[in-house]
Amino acid sequence: MKRATEILGKRPSEVSLALPQEAATGRMHEPSAAATKETGLPHTQTERVLLYVARTPDETLIAHLKSRGWHVTAARSAHELARLSKPDVVCAGIVDLASFALRDLGGLEASLRQQQIGWIALATSERLTDPGVRRLIRHYCFDYVKIPVAHATIDYLASHAFGMVTLCDTDDIPPAAPAADDEDEMVGTCEAMQQLFRTIRKVANTDASVFISGESGTGKELTALAIHERSPRRKAPFIPINCGAIPHHLLQSELFGYERGAFTGANQRKIGRVEAADGGTLLLDEIGDLPMESQASLLRFLQEGKIERLGGRESIQVDVRIISATHVDLEVAMRDGRFRADLFHRLCVLRVDEPPLRARGKDIEILAHHIMHKFKTDSARKIRGFTPSAIEAMYNYNWPGNVRELINRVRRAIVMAESKLISADDLDLAQFTEQQTMTLSQAREAAEKRAIEAALLRHRHRLNEAATDLNISRVTLYRLMGQHGLRDPSAADEKASLESFAADEPLQE
């Protein structure tokens, strides 16, 4: 099957920016070693440093480069390369893509992504036919040459690449291509995902707070990371904190840190997550679980841009971009007095909505294949794909746990499968296959539910607009939402207003 994945960052996409009043969601990863605030490149660096990575480095090439004034360091593996590349040293890089086994090339990617290294690739004609090799060159290299080639040519190209990186101020260096290790890859071709990608790009360019909303497992954290990696803060840390997972009494010190002696057991100063994110992005995950006490201190920080460590008297200026995420409805939490409205409005300047997996159409199948390719080596069998009824079942199933559930089911199926094709049974979705007969009225019901869900998603649950789209009245939409189990049971006000309105309006659609 053609891999129709869209990897965010490779294909430009658009999306409407949500207005502040509308909702949002998010996830994170560890900052790179280079993720420091002071990343200005050393323009004064005069030494011509060159990193040469090859399974078996060519000693005659090294000798030639040295004779041309290069300070050459050779690495024989991805691991060695990662150890040798220093974020604060600008250098040229030569990567011999022909010398490594194809399966080992992925390991080089993290170092190839380093923006202070100007890479030149060496490859054979045969290697250049491999899509993975072509992608690495396209994304990370200034140039490439087919080997064998004269050493003087390599020297010339390396000088050129070195010159280019020394010319740049770090802030001018174009964003690294998206982190393409599978961990960070966002797959999505449907309109809802294309819209999400467009939003991410737009939102990344600003410093305003972003609120990401979406069901569990939809990719909120991945989205938050994508925003950070495409923002001007990408070289600084991305620090996530799961507000729901940290005991309330520890949250305050996790967020703001403490001074030595602040309380019994505080034997040394601890920097909090907010301070650790200075210059970068702080992801407040599961923000809906933030206790009132921490909400007040967070609001104070957002207003003043300063923190005080527990037990400290010093006010510390911190520059962070805030992304928050939750799967709970914060509007309801505000109505119930569990979440401060003033904090919500600070957090939700821009809003991103994560579409649930069941609303992503064909992407369900594309994602399933993507996951299968990623984990197929977990099985001794050569897994090749899915049976038609497995695909059918995936479309029929509701996916309450979204992408995370899909990953878990496919991984389990890879291990359980007894043939080369994963069956609905392997996915534990046998009861969702079409062998189960469906009456025409059941089919209509299902289609109606899908159409309503899609309209609600498009209009962020604004009933008037969704109803106009569906060409029905708001009251009818509300009634149908009830029939299909799509109402938010906590939206009591909505219910009261619609029910009194419904008494006057004939239900004609």
Ligand SMILES: Nc1ncnc2c1ncn2[C@@H]1O[C@H](COP(=O)(O)OP(=O)(O)OP(=O)(O)O)[C@@H](O)[C@H]1O
């Ligand atoms: N579009 C996507 N393409 C590929 N993988 C994805 C995509 N969306 C999510 N994932 C993967 O699904 C898993 C769940 O994503 P993530 O943790 O970002 O979700 P979440 O919305 O933060 O979930 P929760 O609400 O449970 O915290 C992760 O392994 C992530 O890599």
Ligand SMILES: [Mg+2]
């Ligand atoms: Mg999450």
